[in-house]
Amino acid sequence: MPVGHDSAAPGAARSDPAPLTHSLAEQIAARLSARIVSGVYAPAQRVMEQAIADEFAVSRGPVREALRLLEKDGLVTILPRRGALVSNLSIDEVKEIFDVRAMLNGLRDRLIAENPERSRILPALEEEVANLARFARDAGMADEYVDTVSRIDALLSRALNNRRLKSILDSLVLQTLRYRQLGLSTPQRRRQSAQSWQKLVKAIRGGDGEEAERIARQRVTDSRDAAIDLLQRASAKSPGARKAASPA
Secondary structure, eight states, X not given: XXXXXXXXXXXXXXXXXXXXXXXXXXXXXHHHHHHHHHTSSOTTOEEOHHHHHHXXXXXXXXXXXXXXXXXXXXXXXXXXXXXXXXXXXXXXXXXXXXXXXXXXXXXXXXXXXXXXXXXXXXXXXXXXXXXXXXXXXXXXXXXXXXXXXXXXXXXXXXXXXXXXXXXHHHHTHHHHHHHHHHHTOSHHHHHHHHHHHHHHHHHHHTTOHHHHHHHHHHHHHHHHHHHHHHHHHHHHHSHHHHXXXXXX
16 A cells, blocks of 8 residues: 655655555655655654654554665664664765766766767757756746756666666665755856756767766766855854864
């Protein structure tokens, strides 16, 4: 029996609503991941097993399995005697995930640009990138912008003939999404991002794999740097950081 449906979150993680072919634990994980990504569950907040089980009218077994799935995706940390806590946003994690993603996205986009059948995805890609340009001009459409970037990433990954690379990229989606929202949280960054996607379309259309790879890596690196900058500013404003910075 499928679990209840949450309102959509930016970049909807783990396909929400989950297909009926997914296990009960996967369906619960989809709902919880959407809440974490959208900020309904804050970093360091405890996810109460019994409350989730009661909400979805299931036993605690599927909930525990769902939390283990989320731990694998880096969204929660399961601690002895404390249960599951929403993972904190981490500068070190940003660097690790985005550095890997920059290399993989670069390879993905190069392979697509050099694929003789690349014209098949161009109409859908061009349409989505046109939407990005429109959303980037409106400061109130940040969520729509992030949603569209997620759809474009999924479109490009589905176009890959390399199934192993596609699988690795898919496994990084949830780990990246919260940081992607940070990296695209300002109007200036979204405008910069939109221009990068427009350049990628041109490179793919022209079959320029080297340029497509360069653009992809730079795009991910720009998001990484923007996310790190915001996390550093937030850390500097925290009481603990101020105390540590004060004279002894």
